[in-house]
Amino acid sequence: MPDTAFTDRLSDRQRSLAFVTVLIAFVMDVVDSTIVNTALPPIQSALGASDRAMQWVVSGYFLTFAVLLVVGGRLGDLFGYARMFVIGVIGFTLASLACGLAADGGALSAARLAQGAAAALMAPQGVALIQLLYTPTERIGRLAAFGVIGGLAAIGGPVLGGMLIEWSPFGLGWRSVFLINLPFGLMALVAGLTLLPRGRSGDALRPDVPGSLLLFAALGSLLFPLIEGRAAGWPWWTAALGLASVVLWWAFWRYECRRRATVGSALIEPSLFADPGFRIGLAATTGFAVASGGFLLTFSLTLQRGLGYAPIDVALLHIPFGLGVMAGISQIGRKALPRYGRRVPMTGAVVMAAGCLTTAAAIHQAMPAVVIGALLLVAGVGMGTLSGPLGPITLARVDRNHAGVAGATHKTVQQIGGALGTALITTVYFMVVAGRSAAAVPGAFLVSSAIVALDLLALALLLRRLPDRLFER
Structure with a gap:
């Protein structure tokens, strides 16, 4: 059990300040x-960076975050959540500084890998600290706030990025996108040192280092040929790495099963996969992350590289999309899910597919921004x-004794999907664009969006296999 001796002495004000601290880091x-x-x-x-360097800037963050997320949670159990939170914040802030000072694409990509690793150390401590700070009833509202604010932050990221580049505070230009983290990182650091409760698990499990290395190798050997293969002309080693990735994923699964049987702990809990709802939910989460990550990145690239939009214009077009997402999460999905079950996310997948594809078609036909914004609103509602x-569905029938590792597995799969989406979809996009004029960019976006739509429609068919009554055992 967690050590709660210190948290029992916290006032409501102290708990609220601690909650705001972890919320800042989460955002x-x-x-x-x-x-x-x-x-x-x-x-x-x-x-003067290459396209593949830019892919690593995005995918690299997801890669290290996905691989180290569970490890970060285990380190918090072992050494204390507040301590690991502070170390994660320091690492994240320093990595952000390195991003902002990067002199070339390689340095920026390396700094983003470090930033993702630090985020994986910082992020799990927030949820663990909420477990310490609040009773089970109080946690419901706090975790719901995390969900809503997380959705806003994900869509708000491109908006903030466009605004910072447009305003260019202190003449920093694009570097302000990363350096903006410095004051917030310092705030989180001071607050973490002074406001967070000291607690850790009394039943801490050792980190699974070999499993983490296998996961990194499996995912890395899949991403590397996807990103580097196009520029190299798809040589033999791209296929070899792809085959190696299959073997490594199999080895990772076998190792985790064996470790669970002999040691009693692993990065994943193999028994969870006996539940078809959990398996389908994870597969659907992966497919969704691939689609959303690939679409949002190629959308921003198309508007700027193909249509000459300024970053601030791209930021403004993300606003109707974000409004649609929040309406879908808070007003449609949350209220309709208990009554209509699997039909809710199935409908969302179809609507998102239609919205993404028609948005791409509107851009290809050079329609006015107001039309594009209206279609993005539809895509956002679907998203x-x-x-x-997806989260409630995936975890609906999970044994409460495995709730923590199930939640971490779901979060890890989200990050893996994000890495795959930004690598795979943008690789197809750049292949279509390669060697052509800016006029070809909208066509490339239409092709990549068609792949996104097919992914979402396949996801809708997969969700049909869920049981009718999701939340009854």
């Missing part, structure tokens, strides 16, 4: 996963109606 993490979308063209132009229910 920093979520925003930084999407803020670069509107900044990539200015970054690429300023640094929110789909994404909001």
Whole structure:
């Protein structure tokens, strides 16, 4: 059991300040996963970086975050949540500084890998600290606030990125997208040192280092040929790495099963996969993350590289999309899910597919921004109606004894999907654009959006396999 001796002495005000502290770090993490979308063209132009370097800037963050997320949670259990939170904040702030000072695409990509690793250390401590700070009844509202604010932060990232580039505070230009983290990181650091309760698990499990390395190798050997293969002309080693990735994923699964049987703990809990709802939910979450990550990135690239939009214009077009997402999550998905079950996310997937594809068609036909914004609103409603229910569906029938590892597995899969989406969809996009004029960019976006739509429609068919009554055992 967690050590709660210190938290029992906290006043309501102290608990609220501690909650705000972890919330600041949570928003920093979520925003930084999407803020670069509107900044990539200015970054690429300023640094003279290649397309594949820009893919690593986005995918690299997801890669290290996904691989180290569970490890970060375990380290908090072992050494204390507040201590690991502070170390994570320091690492995240320093990595943000390195991003802002990067002199070329390689340095920026390396700094983003470090930033994702630090986020993986920082993020899990927030949820663990809420467990310490609040009773089970109180946690419901606090975790719901995390969900709503997280959705806003994810969509708000590209908006903030566009505004910072437009305003260019202190003449920093694109560098302000990363350096904006410094004051907030310092605030989180001071608050973490003074306001967070000291607690850790009394039943802490050792980090699974070999499993983490296998996961990193499996995911890395899949991402590397996707991103680097196009520029190299798809040589033999791209296929070899793809086959190696399959073997490594199999080895990772076998190792985790064996470790669970012999040691009693692993990065994942193999028994969870006996539940079809959990398996389908994870697969759907992966497919959704691939679609959303790929669409949002290629959308921002298309408007700036193909149509000459300024970053601030791209930011403004994200606003109707964000409003649609929040309406889908808070008004449609949340209220309709208990009554209509699997039909809610299935409908959301179809609506999102239609919205993404028609948005791409409107851009291809050079329709007015107001039309594009209206179609983005539809796509956003679909996204929110789909994404909001995926977490509750995936975890609906999970044994409470495995709730923590199930939640971490779901979050890890989200990050893996984000890495795959930004690598795979943008690789197809750049293949269509390669060697052509800016006039070909909207066509490339239409092709990549068609892949996104097919992914979402396949996801809708997959969700049909869920049981009718999701929340009854």
